[in-house]
Amino acid sequence: MRLRRSGAKTAAALAVVLSACGVAAAAEPEAPARKASAWKTSATFGLETIYDDNFLRYSDDYLDVFHAGTDPYKFKIERQDCHILAPSLEVEARRDLIALGETRLRFRWKRWQYVQEPIKTNSGYSWYVRQFLPGGRSCELSYSYAPEQYIRQLSDEPPWEAPSHPLVWEEFRYTRNEFALVYRDRFSRDLTWKLDLSRTLRYYNQPFMENDIFSWGARGTLSWRARADWRLTFDYGFEHGPARGYDEVGETLETSDNSDPSYDQDLYQVEVAWSPKWARRAFTSLALSGQYQAYWYTSQKSLDADPYHVGRKDNVYALELTMARPVAAGVDAVFGFKFSQRTVDSPWQGDIAEDKDYDQRRYWIGLIYKL
Incomplete structure (x- = not known):
């Protein structure tokens, strides 16, 4: 009888302990797994109207031929400027995916x-x-595609034709594919840098496929916020652009006649950019940039x-002024001017400078609306 009562007391005590553990477990549920944040989206729409006084970048001598109308087969345009x-x-x-x-x-x-x-x-x-990575760093992959851009009319000697065969003038076009990897980091709060590595494939239309370019590029950018309203940016880039150089089966770059x-x-x-807070009703930013490119042809x-290529060097200069100002909630107006110039140095005594040198001016105004 005593054994039964003792066993009953033990069972009752065990039941109380188990019940208490169950209550404690119910009071402390497992923490739910952390969910990824929801997608946040935004969109920006822009519209610019641009005036270009030499949209095909013709030289002064080439423009004289165009306006004289003596060689109409060289042109598929009616004017030198365009809107x-x-x-x-x-x-x-x-989204915070990782x-x-x-x-x-x-x-x-x-x-x-x-x-x-x-x-x-x-x-x-x-x-x-x-x-984005810890410490304000980030890494970006990109791909850009621009199909069938027209350059000008260009003469071509059809394959398998005798040298005495007259030249044919065709549309000169190319399609661009560009792949890029960009890494951004900072030395300090006011000093940031960026490294841009790129691979660009430019394919020209079939009559001019010897001009296809398969380039590798690297560009470094250093940006310094000298003051709260002043920013200076310095860029240097290098690009190596080997060309196909042939257009017939069985040819190579070394053996082709192209x-x-x-x-x-x-x-x-x-680039120098100025963004004073006191002037934000008039403009949010004012930027002036100057660029110089040197092309060294390696034929x-x-x-x-x-x-046209042996020993040739192209000097390309550009000066650009841009301004942005708010006009309404979420809407900014942009204004800009750009002057570009190319000069060519070559050991050839022909007319390459008369053909390749150009001046170009662009003026634009636009609206940017953040949806």
């Missing part, structure tokens, strides 16, 4: 509609994936075989 409408759309989605930082997906489209000369109309498409437009390029750029052919 351009340039709509653009950028869409971005952001613990390192925010992930951004972005798509950009822009079209250049040449109003009076639609033969030059073209579009560009770009896709970006950017991953020219070799391979080049190396140096780029230098400086190893003889001067007689490739007079």
Whole structure:
């Protein structure tokens, strides 16, 4: 009898302990797994109207021939200047997909509609994936595509034809594919830097496929916020652009009778930007930039075989002034002017400078609306 009572007491005590543990477990449920943040999206729409006084970048001598009308087969345009409408759309989605930082997906489209000369109309498409990292760093992959851009009419000697066969003037066009990897970091709060590595494939239309370029590029950018309202940016870039150099089966770059437009390029750029808080009703930013590019053509052919490229150096200068100001909630107006110039140095005594040198001026005004 005593054994039964003792066993009953033990069972009752065990039941009380188990019940207490169950209550404690119910009071402390497991922490739910952390969920990724929701996607945040934004969009920006832009529209610019541009005036270009030399939209095909013809030299003064070439423009004289155009206006004289003596060689109409060299031209598919009616005027040297043109008005351009340039709509653009950028869409971005952001989310914390991984613990390192925010992930951004972005798509950009822009079209250049040449109003009076639609033969030059073209579009560009770009896709970006950017991953932010601790310490303000980020890494970005991108791909850009621009199809069938018109350059000018260019003479061609059809394959398998005798040298006495007359030249044929065709549309000179190319399609650009560019892949890029960009890394951003900072030395301090006011001093940041960026490294841009790129691979660009430019494919020209079939009559001119010897001009295809498969380039590698690297560009470094250093940005210094000297004061709260002043920013200085310095760029240097290098590009190595080997060309196909042949257009017939069985040919190579060394054995072809085509020219070799391979080049190396140096780029230098400086920009000064001013964004004073006291002037934000008038403008939010004012920027002035200057750029110099040197193209060194590397053809190893003889001067007689490739007079347009052997020993040639192109000097390309650009000066740009831009201003932005708010006009309404979420809407900014942009104004800009750009002057570009190219001069050519060559050992050839022909007319290359008369053909390649140019001056160009662009003026634009536009609206940017953040949706």
